[in-house]
Amino acid sequence: MFQSIQIPRPEYPRPERQRGRVEGIDWLNLNGPWEFRFDYKRIGIEREWYVPRRDSWEDQIIVPFCWESLAAWGAGDGAGNDHYYSTRCFVNAYEVTHENHRTAERYEVGWYRREIAVPTDGPWKDRQVILTIGAADFFTDGWCNGLPLGRHDGGYDPFEFDLTEALGAPGPDGMRRGLLVLRIEDPMDHADQPVGKQWGWYTTTSGIWQTVFVEPRSITHIDSFRIVPDIDQRLAAIEIACRHAGEASRVTVQIIPPAAPAFRLETSVVADQATIIAGINPVALWEPGDPQLYQIEFQLFDPSGKLLDEVRGYFGMRKISTAPAEDAPAILCLNNQPIYLRGALYQSYFPEGVYTAPSAGVLRDDIKYALAAGFDFLRVHIKLDDPLLLYYADTLGIMLMQDFPNFGEGGDTPLGRRRFEAMLKAGIKRDFNHPSIVAWCIFNETWGFGGQSELMKLITPRLPATGAPGRSEAIDHTPSFRWIHEVWLLAKELDPTRLIEDMSVVMWEHLPAYGHVETDINSWHFYINDYPKARDHITKVVGSTYHGSPFNYIEGYTQRNVPLISSEYGGCGALDPDQDISWSFKFLTNELRRHGQISAYIFTQLMDVEWEHNGMLNYDRTPKSFGYHPSLINRGDVLPIDSAPISLQREGDTIEVEVLSSHFSRRRRPQVSLHWRYSGMDTLAKFYPDLARGSEEIEFRHHHVGLARLLKLDLPQEPMLCSLAVSAVTPDGEVIASNFIQHLVSNGPPREREERKNLLILRRKVSDWKSALWSNGHSDRAEANRDSKCCGGGAGRFEWEFHDEAFRSLGRAARLTFLIEASSAREGIRQTATLRHPSRLDISINGRLLSSALLPDHPHDTRGALSFLKGGNGAYGYLHRVTLEHDLLDEVASTVESTGRISIETAVVHSPTGGLVVYDYDSGRFPVAPTLIIHWPNS
Structure with missing residues (x-):
């Protein structure tokens, strides 16, 4: 971080609503190092830390990264799959572990301080100076040169402070200077705040986590705008909200289509509002894979014709709707055409920055990977996300369902509800113009209503008490459902252009009383890693979903003509170990695609997050191997097969x-x-x-x-x-x-002795070793029989012995071949990835070293189909073929003809000593047991 002059996240943070064009000229990015200090005893206000002094604060933090992140302390380069939070934010850092870091006592108050210098000429002349903070969690107080700027409550919405009066007079260089001080408080007991997965699930986010910047603005200015496309009428209704505009003010709007001449419209401002109905002809539709965008520029003029404000943005001509279907209550439609949405859950967490991507390029690359894997849809999971993510979704062409962050358990209080509704209103206002957002999800499962209580006992060893009801307590959820329905109605009023889901429902929920009320989407979740069970489950859900069905709804509500989607599914759930997901992704997606009654699916998930290992990518965005390209079964057109994999x-x-x-x-x-x-x-x-x-x-x-x-x-x-x-x-x-x-x-194990024409084939079960010696232990024979593989850890050897009278004539053989499938060995069942675990395999016959090969890994993915058939996790090895001919065969024959025995030794004794796994005919990737083949000359 400090080796570069570049500030982190240097781009303008909101391209869909942009004033500044050139940083340093007409806007200033304040990301980068700020002076910082924690306020453990909350004494800062009393001691007036906001007053300018020449004292030195003990710490420096990097904005815009939360204080729990490694990037905040300049340590982001060291982040990775197993290293994703800083201990600097904890009161007793030496006590913090991976197991308790989500609940260990952390600092709740942090103070930020930095000097700024603002020009007084050019774009800044006679303008207000506005400080904008993209997002800070949760309570923010601000001062400039010791003067109070205001207070903001909230963790996801942008807010601003007016610095104009607080800045000092221009100096000799024409710059106005100020000392900015921000106090941000984020209590550990944050149940009644919208927190999403910060509530004990992943690392918390405290303090600033989106870009901070300063820009000049006229007192009379454009506050916001809202564009409602209508592809049927070939119109775009444009609503512009202004501040302090006189009745004779006017707004001009220039629209630049993607492939047509620009045109300009004009209207008057009345009571700070202006409305324009723009005819759009021809209509270039926004679609995934072809995201056509219209650039738009707003200019606000006073009655004399003076330009007061100018804002640029963009919009897409796009319509999301539902329609009746032949064999389903409804289907999803994009731009009046049926569509099957292929989605993934996107948590938008990052090892370096927790809630904040280390660069905009990471957000772009996440979406590019999703598109390459065949997805056209992401569910941004219980987080109002970085506007740059939405920008790349708009410009690269992927659709989004945007979740609203839940409050924590015990947060369903009057205060919690007020904060939630305020966050919902602010989120819809901020993100309304993004064409990529096609749906809002208001609540996830029963998070915040008691659904997390039991899970959190498994995840965290010490969960702060919140007063949330336990599973066994009988409680009346009727008031909660009334409010859920009220919030759904509020969201429909605020945004009638998108689909809105009341609650993303999981039928096996910890609180089975929960289900849908009124909703535009009938969703359900399931996590099943067994093909027959998954097949039966999906068939049951589809068969139970029809117009008027009470299935998946609470009492008093039934299925209307809304589409059925699986809004979370997978073979590996949150609490499962790090294991292969390639197998379950393929057969579960195949099963979903067999049913035309389903309109969309959302796979869990796009990448691993912290301790949750069910992603298509690792947490650090390195790839996992699938054994096939994910788009094989995950594209618009697929060929589902009604069969087990x-x-x-x-x-x-x-x-x-x-x-x-x-x-x-x-x-x-x-x-x-x-x-x-x-x-x-x-x-x-x-x-x-x-x-x-x-x-x-x-x-x-x-x-x-x-x-x-x-x-x-x-x-x-x-x-x-x-x-x-x-x-x-x-x-x-x-x-x-x-x-x-x-x-x-197969009718059973292949014969141990088999003669074919000029071949003599001898096989051994992997469990029939003559001797085994390993530094870190090895399978016993019962385990090897059960799993059809034998494993040795560290350094060591397995030896198999073959006996046959034909060996006494081995000198007449044309060739001798030994076949074996083997890999290195390691603990765990992690899916094959770029991180390798190698081992050096030596194969000897009757004491003669004949082959030495590097085993790169102990892989687990779809290629290990035989292991899955045995109920395993896709482990497999590499096929090794050792062939002896001519003088080498004569040498070995001389040691065999007198004994009638051939000894095969597989050894790992030279570095790297990563152990050894040997597979039988019915496990791994190849139907090959340890096999010796004698090739007799053709007669």
């Missing part, structure tokens, strides 16, 4: 597989053909690319889920791991959808 089948059987089409891309696709290929790998790692294949034209009905083809497959007559790959292909060869499933075709 892998299943056990009998050799020689004939089976049927139902392949469906789900065609919801914006572009209609006629004349689509289904191509299928059935391939396999046998127990000797031989690949058969064309066990079956074919193609035929299918019905690919737009905005519909239907049967594409019922495939009949003749399974191989021998053990194999088989894969069915299907693709939807256009006449010009473009692949627009694809999918795959796998089968383990």
Whole structure:
């Protein structure tokens, strides 16, 4: 941070409502180092810390990062997946651990101080000087040169202080100077504040967390504007709110379409309000993948024609709505066309800055990754986010559901409700013009109404008492529901242009009395990591959702014509360990896409956050490996398969597989053909690319889920791991959808001794080792039998012995091959990622070292399909093939012919010593057990 002259977050913080153009000329960015001190005993006001003095404050903080963050103290470069908060903010820093840092006593009051110098010429001449703070949590008092500026309560909305009168007279250099002092208080007992996941879930956010800046402004100015697009009437209704404008003032609006000439409109200001109805022709629609934006410029003139204020922004011509459907209560529509929203939960937390991204580029890259993974929709989870995130959503083209932050448990009080409503009003006002926001979610599950109480006992060892009711207490939630409905009505009044959800509902909730009241979206949550259970669950929800159904609603309310969405789903929940999610993402998304009654899904989640490890990216934004591209099953057009992702089948059987089409891309696709290929790998790692294949034209009905083809497959007559790959292909060869499933075709373990033509094949179960010795221990035989793999930790060796009379003739063999699937070993079941855990594997035959290879990792992802079939977590290894021929074979044969024994030793004794896992035929990635093959010469 201090090695660069660049200040953090240097960009103008709100491009959708922008006055300043050039920093240092017509606006000043105050991010960067400020003097700082904590006020543990709350003595600062009494001792007048706001009064200018020549004293030195003991600390320096980096704005705009909260004081719990590493970036606030210049330590952001050291942040990472396991290092994401600073101990500087805690009263007893040495007692703080990962387990208690969310509840350990922290400082509640911080004071900020810095000098500013403001020009008096150019854009600043005869103007007010306005200080704006994007967001600070929670109570903010301000002074300039010892004079009070005001107070603000709230943690998410921007606020301003007028510095004009408090600044000093111009100096010889023409600059007016001032000493800014801010006192910010954020109590640990913040239950009745809107806090979102700060309430004991993730690291708290205290103090300034969005950009602080100063800009000049006329006393008469544009306060805000609101643009309501109407694509049906080809209009945009523009409402401009002014301050201190006389009755003869006027506003001009210049609109610059994305691909048409600019045009200008003008209207008078009446009672500080101006309204313009702008005809838009032609209409360029804002859509994901093609986010057409209209630039807009506002100018406010006094009666004499003098320009007083100028503000720039943008808007999109976009409509979100619902419509009746054939087989569902309603479907979602974007710009009057049905759409299937493919979403991910986005927490918007960062290892360096907690609530604040270290750079705008990180926000941009988060959205770019989401788009590349096939998502067109993000649910910004219980946080009113950085306006720069919304800007990139607008300009890159991704839709958002914006959650409002809940109060904490025990916060459902008159004060908590007033603060929540104030935050809701401020949030809708600030973000109304963002075309990317298509929905508001008012409440998440039952957070703040008792739903967190039981969970927090598991998450935090010492949760401050709040008076929240426990699970076992009988309480009447009727008053809460009345208020929830009132807030929903308020939100509908404030923003009739978007879909508004009352409460994002989880049916297995800790408080089962909760459900929907009146809502524009019927949502539900589920976390299931078992294919049959997930299939049954989704089918039950879909079958229970119809017009008039009471399912998922509280007593007295029923399903109206609103769309059904899964607003949270996954195979790995918050409290689960760090494990593979690639498998569950694929089969759960496949199951959701089989049902045309569902209009959207939101996967949990885009990236890991702190102790929660169910993201598609790690917390530090490094990628995880899936074994397939996530967009395979996560795009507008997909081919859902009504089948488990892998299943056990009998050799020689004939089976049927139902392949469906789900065609919801914006572009209609006629004349689509289904191509299928059935391939396999046998127990000797031989690949058969064309066990079956074919193609035929299918019905690919737009905005519909239907049967594409019922495939009949003749399974191989021998053990194999088989894969069915299907693709939807256009006449010009473009692949627009694809999918795959796998089968383990086997009637049981392959024979330990098998003769084929000129081959003698000998196999060993991994549990049948002759000897095992490992520095950090190893599997016992019962574990190895159960899991079909043996594991050794650290350095050591496994040895298998093969016996056969044919070995006495080994000198006549043409070749000898040893096959094994092996990986390094490590604790845990973390999904494959860029962080590797290597091990050096040596393979010896009868004491002769024949192979040395680096095992890069102990991977876990979809490629470990056989491990999933056994109920594991996708662990797999790398296929190793050791071949002996010519002189080397003669050398080994001389040691074998007298004993009739071959000893295979797999050893990890040279650095890196990351252990060893060896897989049997029915675990890992390949259907291969430790196998010895003797190739006899062809007769």
